[in-house]
Amino acid sequence: MTNSQSLTVSTPRDVDAGADVRALEADWHQALDLRVRANELSATSATTYRAGFTKFRTWAEGRSTVTDDTIREWKAALIAEGRKPGTVNTWLAGVRAFFAWAVGARRLPYDPTANISGASRKGTSTRHKRSDLTNDEVRRLLAAPDRTTDAGKRDHAILSLMAYTGARTVELHRADLDELATEGGQLILHVRGKGHSEADALIVIAHPQAADALHDWLSERGEKPGPLFTSLSDRSRGQRMSLQAYRAMWLQVKKAAGVRDRTNSKTLHSLRHTAISNAVRHGAPVQKVQAMARHANIQTTMVYYHEADRVENPAERFISYDSDSR
Numbered sequence: 001m002t003n004s005q006s007l008t009v010s011t012p013r014d015v016d017a018g019a020d021v022r023a024l025e026a027d028w029h030q031a032l033d034l035r036v037r038a039n040e041l042s043a044t045s046a047t048t049y050r051a052g053f054t055k056f057r058t059w060a061e062g063r064s065t066v067t068d069d070t071i072r073e074w075k076a077a078l079i080a081e082g083r084k085p086g087t088v089n090t091w092l093a094g095v096r097a098f099f100a101w102a103v104g105a106r107r108l109p110y111d112p113t114a115n116i117s118g119a120s121r122k123g124t125s126t127r128h129k130r131s132d133l134t135n136d137e138v139r140r141l142l143a144a145p146d147r148t149t150d151a152g153k154r155d156h157a158i159l160s161l162m163a164y165t166g167a168r169t170v171e172l173h174r175a176d177l178d179e180l181a182t183e184g185g186q187l188i189l190h191v192r193g194k195g196h197s198e199a200d201a202l203i204v205i206a207h208p209q210a211a212d213a214l215h216d217w218l219s220e221r222g223e224k225p226g227p228l229f230t231s232l233s234d235r236s237r238g239q240r241m242s243l244q245a246y247r248a249m250w251l252q253v254k255k256a257a258g259v260r261d262r263t264n265s266k267t268l269h270s271l272r273h274t275a276i277s278n279a280v281r282h283g284a285p286v287q288k289v290q291a292m293a294r295h296a297n298i299q300t301t302m303v304y305y306h307e308a309d310r311v312e313n314p315a316e317r318f319i320s321y322d323s324d325s326r
Helices: 021-037 043-059 068-080 085-104 136-143 150-165 170-175 207-219 243-257 269-281 286-293 298-312
Strands: 178-185 186-191 203-205
Touching: 021 043, 021 085, 021 286, 043 068, 043 085, 043 150, 043 203, 043 269, 085 286, 136 178, 150 170, 150 243, 150 269, 170 207, 170 269, 178 269, 178 298, 203 207, 203 286
Parallel strands: none
Antiparallel strands: 178 186, 186 203
């Protein structure tokens, strides 16, 4: 990459050395590739980090130094553009990853992101923005795929796993056939946690409908090693089903099921959200729900309990203006 102007990091007063950030970028990419090959980082995370840092570098064109406030200005600019907190934090993660590597590799003496907080996700501590699906909508969605076809069996298996295990789309996207196993008489799927390159978490496929749907797909898929869910198109048959294909499948199934969604808040992730909420409403203990949802922080799980209790057992029911009431 050829640049007419260098971009250096402004260092504390006791450090007088500066380094061109752009000159380090290629080396950082190589370091990311090595971490992927060493199973320390997923390829998806590496791609996300690169994209985030590229966003920052492009914005910073014309600047000569990077300080804490430079990062804050970029963050503020993204927020002013109307970028969602999740998007801002995803891109910021790439910038953090770059500077953490550069400092750790002794290529830079100072990390300007060290004291930068992420964009606030207002309201997410008490409410979820994604809409739950009704029981009828879930049943209609599961019935929508044509299970006389290979694609229908595959799509039905994906939807069933999400509806009955709370699986994430990305977990199913990254799952391989050899990560299916039987333990304690239960069919399980080892999955990779967020940002992990190894299958270090598990999904228990306990519901008969989910297990039956998966077996139906496996009978068509065959025993060839590789992705659990594969593309069936002529151009990419047998390859890993892309995330774009998951989204396209969802839109097709949602339309076929007649699910109304004027605000586009009922996404494929809503199936996971609905599965967790359903387990909560039916009395599953919080620790078991946390394990099922693979939440690192139990407070994330507790949001589901607060939402369920707020609607099903509201304080409003205790209000009374009868003459003999207190």
